[in-house]
Structures are given as structure tokens and as C-alpha cells.
Amino acid sequence: MNDQPEIHKGLAGVPVDYTAVSKVNPETNSLLYRGYPVQELAEKCSFEEVALLLWNGDLPNATELASFVAFERSHRRLDPGLRLVIDALPVSAHPMDVVRTAVSIMGANDLASGTVSPEADLEKAKRLFAALPAVIAYDQRRRRGEGLVEPRDDLDYSQNFLWMTFGDEAAPEVVDAFRVSMVLYAEHSFNASTFTARVITSTLADLYSAVTGAIGALKGPLHGGANEAVMQTFTEIGTADRVVPWLDDALANKKKIMGFGHRVYKNGDSRVPTMRAALERMIAHYGREDMLELYDTLEREFGERKSIKPNLDYPAGPTYHLMGFDTPTFTPLFVASRVTGWTAHIREQAAANSLIRPLSVYNGHDERHVP
Numbered sequence: 327m328n329d330q331p332e333i334h335k336g337l338a339g340v341p342v343d344y345t346a347v348s349k350v351n352p353e354t355n356s357l358l359y360r361g362y363p364v365q366e367l368a369e370k371c372s373f374e375e376v377a378l379l380l381w382n383g384d385l386p387n388a389t390e391l392a393s394f395v396a397f398e399r400s401h402r403r404l405d406p407g408l409r410l411v412i413d414a415l416p417v418s419a420h421p422m423d424v425v426r427t428a429v430s431i432m433g434a435n436d437l438a439s440g441t442v443s444p445e446a447d448l449e450k451a452k453r454l455f456a457a458l459p460a461v462i463a464y465d466q467r468r469r470r471g472e473g474l475v476e477p478r479d480d481l482d483y484s485q486n487f488l489w490m491t492f493g494d495e496a497a498p499e500v501v502d503a504f505r506v507s508m509v510l511y512a513e514h515s516f517n518a519s520t521f522t523a524r525v526i527t528s529t530l531a532d533l534y535s536a537v538t539g540a541i542g543a544l545k546g547p548l549h550g551g552a553n554e555a556v557m558q559t560f561t562e563i564g565t566a567d568r569v570v571p572w573l574d575d576a577l578a579n580k581k582k583i584m585g586f587g588h589r590v591y592k593n594g595d596s597r598v599p600t601m602r603a604a605l606e607r608m609i610a611h612y613g614r615e616d617m618l619e620l621y622d623t624l625e626r627e628f629g630e631r632k633s634i635k636p637n638l639d640y641p642a643g644p645t646y647h648l649m650g651f652d653t654p655t656f657t658p659l660f661v662a663s664r665v666t667g668w669t670a671h672i673r674e675q676a677a678a679n680s681l682i683r684p685l686s687v688y689n690g691h692d693e694r695h696v697p
């Protein structure tokens with residue numbers, strides 16, 4: 327009888343812990359943040375409200391929201407010391423490396439970084455939430471040879487993020503589409519980057535270390551890096567009439583089509599309809615029906631070859647492109663959103679911790695000895 331234990335490669339389908347932060351249900355193709363359907367949150371709530379929901383477990387009342395908004399607006403400015411570090415990095419540095427470095431620097435500068443408690447970690451989470459937009463916006467501008475744009479505290483989170491990036495006030499429909507993307511990207515149970523954050527937290531390491539590790543995991547094109555890769559695919563294909571030859575060649579070479587498939591959802595990603603609607607509003611706003619034709623053609627042709635459906639990164643990438651973000655900036659935008667989910671899970675892991683340390687099954691040399 328084979329006494330080898332069963333290996334669960336990639337932990338696929340393996341429940342490893344409870345979480346109250348979100349529920350991903352592939353059977354009903356649904357996603358709940360603390361019990362609320364993400365589609366309702368994307369329609370009715372600001373990203374600031376969703377952040378507080380993920381951290382505290384309930385939507386904020388007016389006083390709680392006002393207090394957080396005041397905190398966030400007073401902590402937006404790019405720290406001068408952090409700016410010096412960013413300026414020391416080559417403009418060719420990948421923006422995910424810049425963001426990862428920035429979080430490390432923030433941790434090194436935070437005298438309370440080693441304090442692991444629910445309250446201290448909530449404070450750190452709020453500081454990261456407020457500080458990341460300036461890092462991401464400044465890094466795109468410096469790559470373009472443009473100067474720093476100071477934040478404006480008369481603008482909400484999404485308006486200000488776009489202001490600091492482009493130096494002008496975005497149209498309301500652009501701001502709203504950006505807000506929708508932040509809400510949809512915020513949280514998704516034990517995805518690879520969130521689980522990375524939980525593993526690091528389980529050793530009682532600090533929140534900044536856990537977020538830094540999560541950023542490293544999110545960078546990969548099988549995970550968050552897919553939104554950047556989707557845009558690279560669109561650029562490579564060019565126009566809708568070139569989809570079929572491109573796709574046939576890609577599949578013949580066993581390439582993964584970025585923005586499609588999901589480890590948990592097998593009948594489509596519950597977030598896609600909401601993000602696609604936002605993309606359609608951006609396509610109308612910018613008059614880019616050609617992009618929608620390319621988007622739909624690739625989805626249709628791939629669907630006819632493999633029953634694999636789009637994930638959130640597929641509509642998110644072109645949406646950010648239309649807004650004017652450089653392609654390498656896309657995944658840092660994912661970081662600015664997912665830092666809320668990561669830090670909610672970090673606090674949950676710390677509150678009922680157990681060191682995460684799975685087993686391995688040895689298949690190397692039998693024991694042998696040095697001659």
C-alpha cells in the first residue's frame with residue numbers, strides 16, 4: 327500500500343484557517359466583505375468606508391468616517407526622507423520594487439514598528455493607506471521627468487490620488503471608476519499575497535515586514551502583476567482583427583493568457599461585471615470603442631478555445647490605461663487597494679495566531695555519509 331501522504335501542490339483546494347474578513351463563494355460566484363456583497367460596496371461606498379469595514383468589521387458611522395478622513399488627509403504628504411530614498415533609485419526600477427522599498431523604509435522609520443498589537447497595527451495600516459498614493463504617484467511622475475505634486479486635503483482619497491498623479495482634477499466619472507477599482511481590489515480571502523502576509527505575521531514579525539512580503543508576492547504575473555501583463559497583451563495584439571493569429575500562436579506555445587482564469591472561481595470572477603461596467607464608462611468617456619472591440623474579441627475567441635473566463639485584472643488593466651497610468655504603475659495601484667485587505671488579515675492572524683509551518687515529503691537522496 328502506498329503510504330506516501332497526499333501532496334496538495336500550491337495548497338489548491340486546501341482550507342488552512344478561518345477568516346471573517348471576506349467570503350469567496352465560487353458556487354454562487356459571490357464575494358462578501360464582512361458580509362456585504364462587494365457589488366453593493368462598489369456602488370454605494372467610498373474606498374475610505376470600505377477600508378474601515380475591512381479593518382473594524384462594520385461600516386463606519388459618520389463620526390468614525392469623519393475621524394478617519396481627517397487622519398488620511400493629514401498623512402498624505404510624501405515624507406521628505408522617503409522621497410530622497412526614492413530619488414536614489416533608478417527611474418528604470420520597477421514601480422513594484424519602489425513601492426516595496428518604500429514600505430520597508432516606512433517600517434524602518436516607524437519607532438513603533440516592532441509593537442504588535444491590534445491598536446498599533448491599525449495605526450500602521452492607516453498610515454500606509456494614506457501614504458502609498460503619494461509614493462505611487464511620485465514614482466510615475468519622476469519616471470516621466472515630472473515634478474512632485476503636493477496632495478490636496480480638499481479632495482477625497484480617489485480624487486487626490488489622481489490629482490497627485492496627473493496634476494489636474496479628474497472628471498467625476500473617472501474618479502468614480504477609480505474608486506470602484508479600489509473597492510474591488512481591496513480584499514479576496516487567502517490569495518497568495520494575503521497568505522504571504524499571514525505567514526510572516528504568524529512568526530510575530532511586524533506589520534511592515536508582512537506587507538513588504540505581500541508586495542513581493544503580488545508582483546508576480548500569476549497574481550497582481552497580471553493587470554500589467556493584460557495591457558502588454560493588448561499592446562502586442564494591437565487591433566481586434568489580429569486577435570486570432572496572436573491567440574492561436576500563444577496557445578500553440580502553451581502561453582498563459584493574462585487576465586484569464588482563477589484558482590478559486592471556475593465560472594468567472596464575481597468582480598468582473600462591475601469592473602467591466604466601469605471600463606465601459608471609461609471607454610465612452612475617452613471615445614475608445616476600439617479597445618472594447620479588442621477586449622471583447624479576445625474574451626470571445628479565448629472562450630471558444632478554452633472555457634476559461636476573465637478575472638478582475640482583465641478589465642482593470644485597460645481601465646487604468648485609459649485613465650493615463652503607465653502600465654508598470656498598474657500593480658502598485660493594486661497594492662494601494664489591497665493594503666486594506668492585507669492589514670485586516672494581519673490583525674486577524676495576530677489575534678488568534680498559530681505559527682504557519684506545513685510539512686514536506688522528502689524525495690531526495692537516502693541518508694549517506696561523507697567519505
Ligand code: SDX
Nearest residue numbers: 514517547548549550552582583584585586587588589637
Ligand atoms: C489574481 O487568488 C486570488 O484571489 C487572486 C486574485 C485576488 O484578488 O487576490 O483574484 C487576483 O491574482 C487573479 C489572477 C491573475 N492572474 C492571471 O490572470 C494570470 C493568468 N492566469 C493563470 O496563470 C491561472 O489561471 C491562475 C494562476 C490564475 C490560476 O491557475 P490554477 O488554478 O492553478 O489553474 P492551472 O494553472 O492549473 O490551470 C488549469 C488549466 C491548465 O491547463 P492544462 O495544463 O491542465 O491543460 O487551465 C489552463 C492551464 O494551462 N489555464 C490557462 C490559463 N489559466 C489556466 N491557459 C491559458 N491561459 C490562462 N490564463
